[in-house]
Amino acid sequence: MPSPTSRLTPQARDAALHAMRASSASDPLDVLVIGGGVTGAGTALDAVTRGLTTAVVEAQDWASGTSSRSSKLVHGGLRYLQMLDFHLVHEALTERDQLITKLAPHLVRPVSFLYPLEHRVWERGYVGAGVALYDTLATLVPGKRSLPFHRHLTRAGMERVFPDLRHDAAIGAVRYWDASVDDARLVSTLIRTAASHGAHAASRTQVVDLTKNHSGRVDGARLRDLETGDEFRVHARNVINATGVWTEETEALAGGTGGLRVLASKGVHIVVPRDRIRGEVGLILQTEKSVLFVIPWSRYWVIGTTDTPWEHQLQHPVATSADIDYVLEHANEVLANPLTRKDIIGTWAGLRPLLQPGTKAGTSSAKVSREHTTASPVPGLTVTAGGKLTTYRVMAKDAVDFALGDEAKDRPSITADTPLLGAVNLAVQRNWSRSYAQRYGWSPAMVDHLLHRYGSLLTDIVDLCEEDESMARPLEHAPAYLRAEVAYAASHEGALHLEDVLLHRTRLNYEIADRGLAALEEISGLMADILGWDDATRGREVAAYEARAAAEAAAEREPDDGAAEAVRLAADDVAPLAPLGSGATGGLKPGSPEDSPGAAGPVGT
Structure with missing residues (x-):
C-alpha cells in the first residue's frame, strides 16, 4: 500500500x-x-x-x-418543520453545528437570513414559533451553541440590514442564522x-x-x-x-x-454582483413552487432555486430562459430595484437526487x-x-x-x-495570515478568501509563493484568485483539465460575466507548467472550455429543457464517458441507438 x-x-x-x-x-x-x-x-x-x-x-x-451545483447552504431545513419532520431537522442541525465548530470551520461559515412578514399579528406569531422551534432543536445539539438566536425585526430594523427590500413587501421580518459552504x-x-x-x-x-x-x-x-x-x-x-x-x-x-x-429534480441559480443589491443579510422567500433564497456570497449574490422534474440526460442540466425568468420574477417581487438579465453574471443548474418510494409518474x-x-x-x-x-x-x-x-x-x-484538512491549527494560521498579508501585499479581503478556502493549509499556498514570488500575484483577468491557487489546484487538488479549475477549484465559470474566458491563457499556462502539457494539449484544453462556455451561454437563451439540452450537448466533453458494460445493459456498443448522450449517466459520478 x-x-x-x-x-x-x-x-x-x-x-x-x-x-x-x-x-x-x-x-x-x-x-x-x-x-x-x-x-x-x-x-x-x-x-x-x-x-x-x-x-x-x-x-x-x-x-x-x-x-458543485447546490444552493451552497449548510442548514437544518427550516421549511421541513412545516412537514413536522423534527428528527430530520434536528439531525441536520447537529451536522451543521459540527461542521461549523469542529469538522470544517474554515469552509462552513454562518450566514443570516430574513424571513419577511406580510401580516402583523398571526404571521409573526406563526413564523416566530417555527423559527423558535428551529432554534430550540439547535440548542439540543451537544456542546456550545454555534449560532445566535433568531430576532424579530420591525420594518425599520429590516430596512437597516436590507435597504433594497421593497418598502411595501413586508411589515417586518424574523432574522435567523444558518451557514454557507463552497460545496465543491x-x-x-x-x-x-x-x-x-x-x-x-x-x-x-x-x-x-x-x-x-x-x-x-x-x-x-x-x-x-x-x-x-x-x-x-x-x-x-x-x-x-x-x-x-x-x-x-x-x-x-x-x-x-x-x-x-430516484427522481431527478432540477434547481437553477443565478448570480448577480454584490453591489447590485444593498443588503447585509440573505432572504428566504416562499414561492408557489419552491423556496427562493437570496444569499450573500463573497463579491456577489446567489439567487435560487427552482424545483422542476428533469427528464433528460443527467450529465449536463442547464438553466433555460424560462428558469431565469422565474427566478428574476420572484426576486423582483421583493426588491426595490428590480433585477434585469443584464445584471446576471452567471448561472448554474443542478439535479437533486430525490427518493421516490412508491411514488407514481407525474408526482411533484x-x-x-x-x-x-x-x-x-x-x-x-x-x-x-x-x-x-x-x-x-x-x-x-x-x-x-x-x-x-x-x-x-x-x-x-x-x-x-475527525476534522477535515485545513481545520486543525486554523487559529494559528489566522494569526500568521497578518504577516503573510504584509509580505505579499494581500488585502484583508484576499486573506479572508484564502483562509476560507484553505484554512490551515494556507501554508501550502505560502510555500508556493516563497518558491516563486509571481505566484503571490492575482490573476490578471480574475483578480479574486492568486496565481498560486491555480498551480495548487493542479499540484495538490487533483485538477486534470482546464474545466476542473474553472468550474470546481474556483468558481470562475459563473462568478464573472465572461465565464473566465479572458483568464484562460494565464490559467492554462500555469496548469501546463505543473501537468507537463505541450502546446497541442494546452490548445485542446482551451478550445474545449471555450466550446463548453459558448454552449452553456447559448442554452440559457432557449425556452425549455429539451431545446437547451440540445444546444448544450453540441459541445464535446473533455473526457467522454464510455458506454456501460456487459451486465444488465447487454453490452452496448459505440454507435448503437442506446449509446446516445441521454442513454446512460456517468456511473461513478
Missing part, C-alpha cells in the same frame, strides 16, 4: 489505480465507493478511518455533478482527507460494469480510466453506490429489479422526501440515496454500517471527531 498523501497529483492517481488493479479475489479491497460527490467522498472518509482498505472512483471530476471545495477536501488516511482516490475513472462471484454476490467492478482508455477489474468485499441521480443506472449493472428509485418533485435511505438490492452492493449536502456524514456512516453488517459494531464510525 502506498504511503498516504493528501496531494491529489497525477502520480497519486496512478498509484491509486495501481492499488485497485492489484486487488484480487484472495486479497480484495474492503470497500469500493462509486461516486465522487459529497456522499461518496464522505463515505470513503468514513470507511478508511475505520481501518478499511478503501477506494473511491468518480467518472468525471470530483463534485462535477450535484455536489467541501467535496475536494473530503477526498483529500480520505486520501491522507490511505484511501485510493481516482477521478475520471468510470465504472462500466459490476462483477459477481460464483454465488451471485457483487465482488467488485470493471473500471475504465477515461484519461488513457485502459480498462481493468477491481475486487472488493463491499461495493457502495453513492451516485446520486445516477443511482438506478449503477444498480442496473448488477442486474435484478430491486433497489432504490417538491413533495418527495429528502431523507436518505440505504439498501442492498444485490448481495455485496450497498446503495445510499436521497438526503442533502448538510447530512452527508450521516449518510456515509449509515452506508458503511449497512455494508459491514455486524462487523460495524467492532469498527464504529469516527468521522464525527
